[in-house]
Amino acid sequence: MIIETSRLILRELNKNDFNSLYAVLADSDIMQHYPYTFDDARVHNWITRNTERYQVLGFGLWAVCLKETGELIGDCGLTMQTINGTIKPEIGYHIRKDMQRMGFAKEAAIAVRDWTFENTPFQEVYSYMKYTNEPSARCAMSWGCQFDCEYEDEQNEITRVYKITRQEWKSKTEYDTIRF
Numbered sequence: 361m362i363i364e365t366s367r368l369i370l371r372e373l374n375k376n377d378f379n380s381l382y383a384v385l386a387d388s389d390i391m392q393h394y395p396y397t398f399d400d401a402r403v404h405n406w407i408t409r410n411t412e413r414y415q416v417l418g419f420g421l422w423a424v425c426l427k428e429t430g431e432l433i434g435d436c437g438l439t440m441q442t443i444n445g446t447i448k449p450e451i452g453y454h455i456r457k458d459m460q461r462m463g464f465a466k467e468a469a470i471a472v473r474d475w476t477f478e479n480t481p482f483q484e485v486y487s488y489m490k491y492t493n494e495p496s497a498r499c500a501m502s503w504g505c506q507f508d509c510e511y512e513d514e515q516n517e518i519t520r521v522y523k524i525t526r527q528e529w530k531s532k533t534e535y536d537t538i539r540f
Contacts, residue, residue: 451485488520504524
């Protein structure tokens with residue numbers, strides 16, 4: 361499975377991605393809002409778990425690669441997450457520090473959002489994060505999500521939830537098509 365955007369290629373993660381993905385997930389600045397920074401075993405498990413997701417669900421977190429060079433700069437994709445006690449489809453992303461603030465997370469998330477609504481029956485797609493993760497919240501809103509709720513949990517203290525519905529996506533897509 362490959363998704364292409366103007367600047368990116370999203371593809372399935374594989375074992376050869378370990379070093380590039382480690383540079384993202386083991387970076388304490390990038391993972392400051394995550395419960396932990398990854399070590400070797402956690403990065404290997406991350407790749408294995410997503411490979412299993414591809415086989416079972418047909419989706420997971422995908423490698424985000426620069427189209428021009430093929431270089432892996434992060435991950436983005438669709439996973440099933442427990443959000444406020446219910447399993448829901450969620451788009452998540454991690455982008456290498458030197459590639460942040462260039463619109464790559466937004467571009468990848470838009471591609472995953474569109475893929476999700478075009479290829480799955482989900483009526484809503486979510487993005488959730490620790491309440492202190494303002495950059496992730498801004499990114500979620502940039503690809504169409506609106507604030508949904510927040511709740512207390514052990515992992516994040518307070519988790520903020522954003523979502524976009526299929527109808528909202530469809531209305532925006534139709535508007536963009538008509539407008540341009």
